[in-house]
Amino acid sequence: MKRGHRRIETQLAVIGTGIAGFAASIFALKRGLDVAQFGHSGAMAYTTGYLDLLGVHGQRIRQDPWAALDELRRDEPQHPMSKLSNPTIRTAFDGFTDALCDMGIGYTKAGEQNLSGLLPNGVAKPTLSVPKTMLPGIAAREAGARTLVLDFDGLQGFSAKAFEVNFAERWPALKSARLTFPDMENRQVFPEVLARSLENRATQEALAGLIRPLLNGAEYVGVPAILGMHAPDEIRARMEHAIGATLFEIPTIPPAVPGIRLRECFERAFPDMGVKLEPQLKVSNVEFGRSGATLFLHGPMEDLEIEASAVLLATGRFLSGGLKSDQHRLSEPLLDLPILQPDGRQEWFRHEYLDPRGHPINRLGIEVDSAFRPVMPDGDPVNERLFAAGAILAHQDWVRQRSGAGLAIATAYAATEAAAAMLA
Amino acid sequence: MPARTYEADVLIIGGGATGSGVMRDLALRGITCLLIDRKDLNAGASGGNHGLLHSGGRYATADAETAAECRREGDILKWLAPECIDDCGGLFVAVEGDDEEFAGAFPEHCRVAGIPCEPLTAAEAREREPDLPEAIMAAYAVPDATIDPFRIVLENVGHAQRLNDSAYLPHTEIEEFEISDGEIRKAVCRDRRSGERVEIRARQFVNASGAWAEKVARLAGCRDVSLLYSKGTLLISNTRVTNGVVNRLRLPDDGDILVPGGTVSLLGTSSVTVEDPDGIAPTIPEVDRILAEGAAMLPVLNETRFVRAFSGVRPLLKAAGSETDGRKANRGFALFDHEDQGLVNFATVAGGKFTTFRLMAEKMGDLIARRLGSAEPCRTAREPLPSGEALRWTEPGAAARDWFRRADPADMILCECEMVARSAVDTIIADAPGAEDHMSLKAIALRSRIGKGACQGAFCSMRVTSYLYDRGVYDSPDGLRLMRDFVKERYKGVRPVLWGAQMPQAELAEILHCGLAGMDLATDADGGDAK
Ligand SMILES: Cc1cc2nc3c(=O)[nH]c(=O)nc-3n(C[C@H](O)[C@H](O)[C@H](O)COP(=O)(O)OP(=O)(O)OC[C@H]3O[C@@H](n4cnc5c(N)ncnc54)[C@H](O)[C@@H]3O)c2cc1C
Ligand SMILES: Cc1cc2nc3c(=O)[nH]c(=O)nc-3n(C[C@H](O)[C@H](O)[C@H](O)COP(=O)(O)OP(=O)(O)OC[C@H]3O[C@@H](n4cnc5c(N)ncnc54)[C@H](O)[C@@H]3O)c2cc1C
Numbered sequence: 001m002k003r004g005h006r007r008i009e010t011q012l013a014v015i016g017t018g019i020a021g022f023a024a025s026i027f028a029l030k031r032g033l034d035v036a037q038f039g040h041s042g043a044m045a046y047t048t049g050y051l052d053l054l055g056v057h058g059q060r061i062r063q064d065p066w067a068a069l070d071e072l073r074r075d076e077p078q079h080p081m082s083k084l085s086n087p088t089i090r091t092a093f094d095g096f097t098d099a100l101c102d103m104g105i106g107y108t109k110a111g112e113q114n115l116s117g118l119l120p121n122g123v124a125k126p127t128l129s130v131p132k133t134m135l136p137g138i139a140a141r142e143a144g145a146r147t148l149v150l151d152f153d154g155l156q157g158f159s160a161k162a163f164e165v166n167f168a169e170r171w172p173a174l175k176s177a178r179l180t181f182p183d184m185e186n187r188q189v190f191p192e193v194l195a196r197s198l199e200n201r202a203t204q205e206a207l208a209g210l211i212r213p214l215l216n217g218a219e220y221v222g223v224p225a226i227l228g229m230h231a232p233d234e235i236r237a238r239m240e241h242a243i244g245a246t247l248f249e250i251p252t253i254p255p256a257v258p259g260i261r262l263r264e265c266f267e268r269a270f271p272d273m274g275v276k277l278e279p280q281l282k283v284s285n286v287e288f289g290r291s292g293a294t295l296f297l298h299g300p301m302e303d304l305e306i307e308a309s310a311v312l313l314a315t316g317r318f319l320s321g322g323l324k325s326d327q328h329r330l331s332e333p334l335l336d337l338p339i340l341q342p343d344g345r346q347e348w349f350r351h352e353y354l355d356p357r358g359h360p361i362n363r364l365g366i367e368v369d370s371a372f373r374p375v376m377p378d379g380d381p382v383n384e385r386l387f388a389a390g391a392i393l394a395h396q397d398w399v400r401q402r403s404g405a406g407l408a409i410a411t412a413y414a415a416t417e418a419a420a421a422m423l424a
Numbered sequence: 425m426p427a428r429t430y431e432a433d434v435l436i437i438g439g440g441a442t443g444s445g446v447m448r449d450l451a452l453r454g455i456t457c458l459l460i461d462r463k464d465l466n467a468g469a470s471g472g473n474h475g476l477l478h479s480g481g482r483y484a485t486a487d488a489e490t491a492a493e494c495r496r497e498g499d500i501l502k503w504l505a506p507e508c509i510d511d512c513g514g515l516f517v518a519v520e521g522d523d524e525e526f527a528g529a530f531p532e533h534c535r536v537a538g539i540p541c542e543p544l545t546a547a548e549a550r551e552r553e554p555d556l557p558e559a560i561m562a563a564y565a566v567p568d569a570t571i572d573p574f575r576i577v578l579e580n581v582g583h584a585q586r587l588n589d590s591a592y593l594p595h596t597e598i599e600e601f602e603i604s605d606g607e608i609r610k611a612v613c614r615d616r617r618s619g620e621r622v623e624i625r626a627r628q629f630v631n632a633s634g635a636w637a638e639k640v641a642r643l644a645g646c647r648d649v650s651l652l653y654s655k656g657t658l659l660i661s662n663t664r665v666t667n668g669v670v671n672r673l674r675l676p677d678d679g680d681i682l683v684p685g686g687t688v689s690l691l692g693t694s695s696v697t698v699e700d701p702d703g704i705a706p707t708i709p710e711v712d713r714i715l716a717e718g719a720a721m722l723p724v725l726n727e728t729r730f731v732r733a734f735s736g737v738r739p740l741l742k743a744a745g746s747e748t749d750g751r752k753a754n755r756g757f758a759l760f761d762h763e764d765q766g767l768v769n770f771a772t773v774a775g776g777k778f779t780t781f782r783l784m785a786e787k788m789g790d791l792i793a794r795r796l797g798s799a800e801p802c803r804t805a806r807e808p809l810p811s812g813e814a815l816r817w818t819e820p821g822a823a824a825r826d827w828f829r830r831a832d833p834a835d836m837i838l839c840e841c842e843m844v845a846r847s848a849v850d851t852i853i854a855d856a857p858g859a860e861d862h863m864s865l866k867a868i869a870l871r872s873r874i875g876k877g878a879c880q881g882a883f884c885s886m887r888v889t890s891y892l893y894d895r896g897v898y899d900s901p902d903g904l905r906l907m908r909d910f911v912k913e914r915y916k917g918v919r920p921v922l923w924g925a926q927m928p929q930a931e932l933a934e935i936l937h938c939g940l941a942g943m944d945l946a947t948d949a950d951g952g953d954a955k
Contacts (some may be wrong), residue, residue, distance in 0.1 A: 120943065121904060121941055159889075163899070165903075187833045238506070251626040296705045318930075321928075324927075325927050353915035353937075354912060354943055
């Protein structure tokens with residue numbers, strides 16, 4: 001069979017299907033731009049579902065992310081988020097969570113304070129917005145409410161017992177129990193499989209029926225994040241009703257349902273919204289011409305050529321393939337963008353894994369100007385039509401700073417605004 | 425706090441190849457031993473070596489006596505402990521630029537030491553090891569083999585425990601000896617986890633503490649043990665690179681030997697004299713040098729993915745010229761009866777090789793048995809080493825084979841890289857040496873392949889920890905602290921080989937350990953150490 005060949009024209013080509021890429025497409029659409037987005041499964045299927053903005057600054061957990069951002073601008077002027085004002089970041093964040101709610105995945109609106117998101121081991125993390133299915137757990141912990149946490153036979157890396165034991169001192173009314181998931185006896189079970197089977201009403205009822213007799217006065221019931229893939233809020237409401245207690249989800253180790261949910265929700269909604277989305281294709285080459293760029297993609301059946309007036313690079317870091325390294329140097333494989341870096345790998349990682357200062361390598365990446373255009377070492381933009389956003393940017397350490405989604409959303413917003421201004 | 429007390433015929437200090445060998449040797453003579461280690465089994469050189477069961481070829485040129493000793497001992501172990509050994513054979517290969525004279529004299533040196541040595545053409549050598557380069561000057565086949573150092577030490581201890589009341593105590597560090605009238609009355613130790621004082625009375629005291637033997641001898645006032653500490657670093661690849669052992673045929677230098685170990689390979693090793701056997705870790709320049717040297721012999725190593733590096737300290741006996749170059753030191757061993765130091769119930773065995781541990785244990789066993797008035801002869805040169813159910817999880821690939829054979833869908837895989845199932849962890853918790861004590865993630869990892877695969881503990885640390893909570897082995901935030909200690913320790917070996925394909929792994933590991941487990945922000949109250 002002859003290989004197909006397809007040409008697409010678009011104003012903005014977004015490379016990357018992580019949070020930064022999806023956020024960029026959302027913002028570009030709002031600006032009325034014609035958007036095409038490309039990527040392949042990356043880090044997003046791994047996220048907890050929490051949207052962090054800035055949970056740690058100065059090696060301390062921060063309750064108020066907005067005040068912490070003010071300090072960040074002072075202490076780390078090169079940080080990508082330091083280029084943006086709090087109102088801009090808030091606009092971006094709200095724009096993203098509103099879009100998620102519109103697409104059917106309920107998220108809480110960013111407040112003034114961080115929330116204490118629960119984690120699988122019975123620890124908590126500072127985050128700004130959480131899936132609505134996870135909010136009651138945070139409230140239950142704060143109130144020390146009578147709560148039952150459940151896990152399932154054959155589900156790895158999630159121990160309700162560990163959750164109970166590690167929270168015990170400050171949350172004595174927390175109890176744990178183990179269930180066999182309906183029709184999943186004697187085997188290893190994966191969160192994704194459980195979530196898909198809970199799309200089925202009969203399974204919801206069967207599970208609720210197993211939970212009810214265990215309640216023993218509990219007001220809240222926590223389960224690993226498995227409450228369906230497409231309409232978790234509805235499933236949660238229905239099961240709550242059947243159980244007679246407030247139900248909440250707790251993130252699991254990856255691959256985790258909340259990230260897959262986001263991905264599937266974008267993939268479902270975007271085509272109707274007008275984004276030309278190719279969620280399983282890598283861009284293999286980009287060539288810049290005078291009036292735009294040509295992107296080359298090679299699908300299993302056809303070759304794609306995209307003519308774009310502007311390009312937004314949101315390809316993430318090593319895990320997603322946005323950065324690479326050999327024994328001595330880091331590189332950006334798609335465009336070979338310059339990376340300011342020390343000589344040799346001696347200084348990439350600190351000697352202590354958990355050094356509170358974080359590893360220098362995590363702050364290496366793509367340098368951008370105030371319009372989020374990658375720059376040459378002399379500070380000039382690599383190309384007027386090229387923008388970058390998300391984890392690939394230099395001078396941030398989103399893992400340690402607890403700012404993954406916030407960084408991706410805020411910089412995607414700023415980069416899209418700059419691209420729109422250039423295209424206008 | 426009152427001290428815990430123990431009594432045994434013999435206290436053995438040091439849970440490496442030598443100490444565990446002495447334990448089994450004495451138990452076979454009906455003598456009851458208590459083995460202690462300040463950390464855990466194989467915490468020293470026995471857990472930080474190449475795993476090469478030397479044919480003797482490596483020493484044939486410089487030290488015929490050690491070479492012959494290796495050959496004899498290698499044959500005995502292949503015969504009596506086949507479960508722990510992969511008799512894969514080995515090659516000595518000289519490549520372009522290597523010393524022709526040295527290479528040419530090799531067969532004669534082997535003959536003198538009694539080591540079978542078969543000359544091969546370049547084509548024959550490449551047939552055995554297709555990754556060898558075209559430009560081979562000389563190649564010889566020798567009966568090198570590999571030994572699983574974890575398995576054999578666990579088996580030694582396991583067998584001794586089954587033979588009589590011999591027992592093993594981890595995390596017990598000797599701090600002081602109480603001596604009167606030319607005899608040690610008791611050993612005063614510290615439980616390194618609880619801080620408890622532990623007192624051990626015995627009739628005989630054996631110092632088998634490897635690179636620490638000089639320090640331990642000094643605790644008993646003996647000044648006759650004098651060691652040189654030679655640090656060696658090794659790189660572990662993600663897959664097995666060669667079929668058998670490949671040695672560079674030249675004077676020993678960095679990056680000379682590639683040794684398979686089940687499904688992985690180990691490349692090494694450097695030799696750097698250090699002041700202190702404690703606190704060593706592999707460095708980036710060492711790793712780069714070993715790799716560059718190794719790639720001259722096997723260019724494929726430039727494309728090989730390495731998952732970890734580690735270092736060990738060779739306990740070498742001081743000899744002329746050895747102060748500056750550890751490779752010149754004597755690879756033989758010595759037995760110190762310390763009688764000229766005024767003690768009649770203390771002895772030290774030091775130096776040697778992993779390959780010769782049995783012989784070292786035999787000599788020590790003979791001395792101790794004689795002192796205790798036992799006429800029982802050594803039996804370790806004749807008695808096969810039985811293998812214990814709980815002890816077969818250390819070999820790369822073994823857990824996977826077992827899991828596929830049993831095909832039990834309910835037996836969950838906790839470590840996906842190395843296919844370690846719950847059932848394996850269950851047997852370790854139930855029966856492996858040290859199980860009487862508290863089993864932690866680290867202790868289980870030592871007795872299996874957990875944390876040793878490509879992900880280097882990113883996922884399995886969390887899965888196993890969850891499982892240990894489920895089983896009630898952990899019942900407090902301590903379990904989180906132990907997980908944290910484990911990944912911090914693992915990282916030391918991971919850091920020097922972080923590039924290429926390991927970078928995404930490292931990134932994911934940090935996201936999980938910090939983002940999902942909050943290890944970077946943990947305080948004492950929630951399972952970390954306070955800042
Ligand atoms: C385990 C885990 C847990 C997390 N938990 C949280 C959390 O609790 N809270 C939080 O706020 N954030 C969390 N995050 C972070 C978050 O999901 C994002 O990783 C982060 O925000 C960075 O987003 P990004 O879009 O810049 O990059 P990524 O998410 O890394 O996305 C990059 C994308 O680019 C694509 N790509 C790369 N090269 C090409 C190419 N040549 N052509 C086409 N596409 C390409 C990749 O396939 C991928 O889709 C977590 C991440 C992980 C991995
Ligand atoms: C890099 C390297 C590669 C090597 N490769 C090979 C090889 O391929 N083949 C080979 O045959 N040999 C090899 N060797 C040599 C071999 O590993 C050692 O000779 C052998 O393991 C020594 O065993 P041991 O039991 O005497 O000492 P160790 O294994 O060091 O045991 C000593 C134990 O004593 C304990 N201890 C120390 N102080 C105290 C105390 N105060 N109280 C209680 N316990 C204490 C330690 O924790 C340690 O576990 C290699 C060595 C190195 C370093």
